[in-house]
Structures are given as C-alpha cells and as structure tokens.
Amino acid sequence: MFVSRDAAILHADLDAFFASVEQRDDPALRGRPVAVGSWVVMAASYEAKAFGVQGGMGGAEARRRCPGLVVVPPRWPAYVEASRAVFDVFRRTSPVVEGLSIDEAFLDVNGMARSAGSPTEIALRLRWDVRDRAGLPITVGVATTKSLAKIASALAKPEGLMVVPPECEITLLHGLRVERLWGVGPATAARLHAHGITRVGQIAALDEGDLVAILGRAGGRHLHAIAHNRDPRPVRPRRRRRSFGAQSALGRRPRSAEAVDATLIGLADRLTRRMRAAGRTGRTVVLRLRFADYSAATRSRTLPHGTSSSGPVLAAARALLAEAAPTVAARGLTLVGITVANLDGESDGGQLELPLGDATGDRLDAALDTVRDRFGPTAVTRASLAGRDPGLAAHMLPGDRGRHGRGPSRAGDG
Numbered sequence: 001m002f003v004s005r006d007a008a009i010l011h012a013d014l015d016a017f018f019a020s021v022e023q024r025d026d027p028a029l030r031g032r033p034v035a036v037g038s039w040v041v042m043a044a045s046y047e048a049k050a051f052g053v054q055g056g057m058g059g060a061e062a063r064r065r066c067p068g069l070v071v072v073p074p075r076w077p078a079y080v081e082a083s084r085a086v087f088d089v090f091r092r093t094s095p096v097v098e099g100l101s102i103d104e105a106f107l108d109v110n111g112m113a114r115s116a117g118s119p120t121e122i123a124l125r126l127r128w129d130v131r132d133r134a135g136l137p138i139t140v141g142v143a144t145t146k147s148l149a150k151i152a153s154a155l156a157k158p159e160g161l162m163v164v165p166p167e168c169e170i171t172l173l174h175g176l177r178v179e180r181l182w183g184v185g186p187a188t189a190a191r192l193h194a195h196g197i198t199r200v201g202q203i204a205a206l207d208e209g210d211l212v213a214i215l216g217r218a219g220g221r222h223l224h225a226i227a228h229n230r231d232p233r234p235v236r237p238r239r240r241r242r243s244f245g246a247q248s249a250l251g252r253r254p255r256s257a258e259a260v261d262a263t264l265i266g267l268a269d270r271l272t273r274r275m276r277a278a279g280r281t282g283r284t285v286v287l288r289l290r291f292a293d294y295s296a297a298t299r300s301r302t303l304p305h306g307t308s309s310s311g312p313v314l315a316a317a318r319a320l321l322a323e324a325a326p327t328v329a330a331r332g333l334t335l336v337g338i339t340v341a342n343l344d345g346e347s348d349g350g351q352l353e354l355p356l357g358d359a360t361g362d363r364l365d366a367a368l369d370t371v372r373d374r375f376g377p378t379a380v381t382r383a384s385l386a387g388r389d390p391g392l393a394a395h396m397l398p399g400d401r402g403r404h405g406r407g408p409s410r411a412g413d414g
C-alpha cells in the first residue's frame, strides 16, 4: 500500500537578494560583478559568484578574486521595501505562507488545483509575478516536504524552478552530498565526513542508532528522518506575537556584578536578534528577576521609540537592574530575564522592518545578522570584529554561543 501525496509545498527564494536589488535600481550595475558590503560581503551577484566571490567573504579577498568587483554599501530601506513587495505576491499566491527570512518563504498550495492550477503552474506564475511586481529574480523548489522543497530551490538557482515528482524524491535525495540537507552546517558535515559519509544515501542506509551515535540524539534523529524524506512539518504561518523574551538561570551560588552584566548582554543580544529576524520592533523593556527566596520582581521602562537594536534594550535592562540593586544584594539573584513588549511591525520574516533610527548600531546588528544567518556563525569572527568597534565586539560575544546550530535559517547563498 502506498500513500499518494502531491508535491505542493513551494520554497520560494530570491536570488542574490541584496545584489539583485542593487542591479535592479542601478542599470549601470547590471551584468557586472557586484558585492554588497565592503569589509565583508553580504551578498554577491551571480556575475561575482562566477569569480568565486561568496557571501561572508572578507572584502579584500573578494577584490583579489575579482579585480573588477563593484562594491556597494547596503541600502536596508530598499531591501525592506523589496521584501514587502515580494511577500505581497506570496500572500496573493497562497493563504498559507511561512516566511523564513527577509527573502524566502514556504507556501503550501495543496488543494488549490481548481482555483489556481497545478503546483507547477502556480510556481511559474509566482516567479513571473515577482519579476513583474518587484523586478527581482526568484527561484522556486516544489516537493512534498519542506526540507526537499528547500533543497530543490537551492539546486535550481538562479532564476530556476525545480518540481520534484513524488516518485523521484528518494532518488534525487540519496544522490546529493550531505551538505545539501537543510540543517547540515559545516560542523555536522565534517563529523559525517569523518565517518566516510558524504552522500545522503549513505545516511539513509544507516540505522537511526548509528546516526545518533555520530550526531547526538536530536541531530541524528532529524537527519535520519529527512534522509528518508520524512518531514511532517507543515507550512505554518507565524502567529503574531506580542513580546520577545529571553531568560537565563544563574543558579544559587552568588554571581559577581560583571557576571550578571555579561548575562544581560547575552540576553539582549539574543532576543533582539530574534526580533530583527522577525522584523519586529518594541518599545517596552521588561526586566524579570527571581531571587534565592523564590520571590520575584518585574520592572519595566518604555523607550521613546520602538527598537530591535541590542544597544537601547541593554541600556534599559541595565538601568532597571541598577534600580533593583538593593533587592538583588539582599536576596540573591537566581534568574534574570528580559522581555521586549509593546511591539509594532509586521509578523513574519517577509515584513522585515529594519529600525532605521539609531543608524549605526542597528545597521551593524542587521548586517551581522544577515551574514551569520546566511553563512554561519563563524563567518564573522570575533577577531574581525575586534579591530572595528570594540564596544560592538564586546557586546556580540556572549550571544555568539546561542547562534550556533541554527540550521533552518542558514540559507544557501542565493
């Protein structure tokens, strides 16, 4: 007995998004190798990729590989506007859209054959509409699962369409290099390679237990499932959330003020990063404290403007903690949390509302997020940050750890 299922999950991903926006808006850049971002490449046009220029690469290395490279500074407002136009097309295409980042989304088109045509027809029209209304190239992968749809779009780039018929999925999947799997970053790939595993088919041939022994329980199970194209995750429109929070238990032993401050820095960094990824800003910063006697306290402060920048959130949290200093000293702090509420902005990745008020801090945060999301946490190293802005480098450090292993957001580099 077999279950028949249509390939009706679309993964739509703009090609070389920032660079394409630059080429769209400046005809002189069309057909030329373009890199966005000077000290580190945030996006490279396909003409630049042909020379080996990649996102996450240092600017000097990029210029060495491609002497004719045209380097332009990022224009966040233009990218936000372009993303908005593209997500409008996504939402007109299907009622079920899950934004993954500023330039990619899953769309579920199951059951739309009557009203809108086959998934292939819908995907073709989607590409046309994005070209027509936003002036940008986009690639679409279509499969029965999210993970394979995402792989298909990566294989079809740029300006491509790949529809994987259900009966061909396993053959396609098993021939791929393990790096193609959604969630397999450099570290996981290296571990698999160390065991002689380079192809997805080799993963599929292993028992789940063997894979768990290599990758740990969560990673092993996940990869085992997706190597068999078992990915039951539905396309899920993100619900609109009302706050973003992060907290950290400190344990019962006393902590120095420096240690608590380092925790605050890490929390502010982590939660504002999630806010930026979701395109939300917030005005009210809430500090939550729990004490060794199990009592708790909450203090809040409302900022004059909404922000998703770690600087202002951290400053508010520090001020609130300073106000609570006598209580902290008397009772002993066991948990600290920061929540940002009073949100504005839209709800999913497509509606990225980059805060443009506090220009340098926000833009740097956003730039770093972009590079890390796309090219992995090591793309921007502490060393390369340290020389540029000691303050920034310092406040990036604690959050670094929490950023590893965010497989789902690590896009290919289209």
Ligand SMILES: [Mg+2]
Pocket: 013, 014, 015, 016, 017, 103, 104, 411, 413, 414
């Ligand atoms: Mg993309």
